[in-house]
Amino acid sequence: LDALPGAQAVGLTTAWPMQPPRAVPVSIAGRPDGGTAGLHFIDDGYLEALQIPLAAGRAFTSRDRTGSAPVALVSESLARRLWPSGDVLSRRLTVEEGDGDAPGRVERAVVGVVRDVRQGPQDQDPADVYVPMLQSPGRFSFVLLRTSGDPAGSVTAFRAAVREVDPEIAVQNARPLQVVVDESAARPRAIAWLLSSFALMA
Secondary structure, three states: OOOOOOOEEEEEEEEOOOOOOOEEEEEEEEEEOOEEEEEEEEEOOOOHOOOOOEEEEOOOOOOOOOOOOOOOEEEEEHHHOOOOOOOOOOOEEEOOOOOOOOOOEEEEEEEEEEEEEEEOOOOHHHHHHEHHHHHOOOOEEEEEEEEEOOOOHHHHHHHHHHHOOOOOOOOOOOHHHHHHHHHHHHHHHHHHHHHHHHHHHH
């Protein structure tokens, strides 16, 4: 995908942008109940693909993989909640990463802080924790491709590139991210329009 004409960045994640992430318990030393945070499994190209800037520390690299020290990134909102003093980097954070079938708490060192990202109009608490996908491999992922040209024109090339690697890999819902953004905002806009209409009639 990096070799496609116009490709600027490629990232992987387990949560589609504009889709609310799974909320999981987080805790730190001296504070066993740190509330919940949205959990994102991402690779080292995710932040660049979505142009999410770092506020402090470093991003993930290809060295953050199985067998290396467990690390994490946190959003600014989560950092302020857990460490009000502002001393965040290298602090330890315990994350409940498992699910109902395979629960598991993992202690990770915070290596970076990223700017807050709201996953849709209803996301009022952008407290998020990011974990390297290579340290917690899963069965599926979403691929994010940033291009310099028309995103819609890259869909065919995207499918062809994946098929060349492995024709058995299923590619579903390959579409420009703006379409996803528009769809997520359509319902709130429709409700707002409806309420405004009722208000005018009243």
